[in-house]
Amino acid sequence: MTGERIPEIGVRKALGARGRDLFLQFFAESTFVAGASGLIGTAAGVALLKLTRPAFERAGIQMPDGLDPFTTAVITGSLVVVGIVAAVLPAMRAARVPPAESLRAM
Secondary structure (H helix, E strand, O other): OOOOOHHHHHHHHHOOOOHHHHHHHHHHHHHHHHHHHHHHHHHHHHHHHHHHHHHHHHOOOOOOOOOOHHHHHHHHHHHHHHHHHHHHHHHHHHHOOOHHHHHHOO
């Protein structure tokens, strides 16, 4: 059994956490991290666009005025879905392991 969060899951289960509690914790964590990284990435993209636009326009290359809101929403939404799947599915698999076996991983 591998995974850096298995001991944490074992301790929480030994203290009485239910599968639903673990699911909500990992769902909230992964949604926050993926959403925050999407916002940071969008802000970095806008900043990079504003910084490089004058140089491109001097070279005769037309740059967009900003980011398309629909495309930005789809990309950020996809990022959140991938983040949730990547965090929650392994955690739920580990949550099915008995607490004693999870604690042995410490």
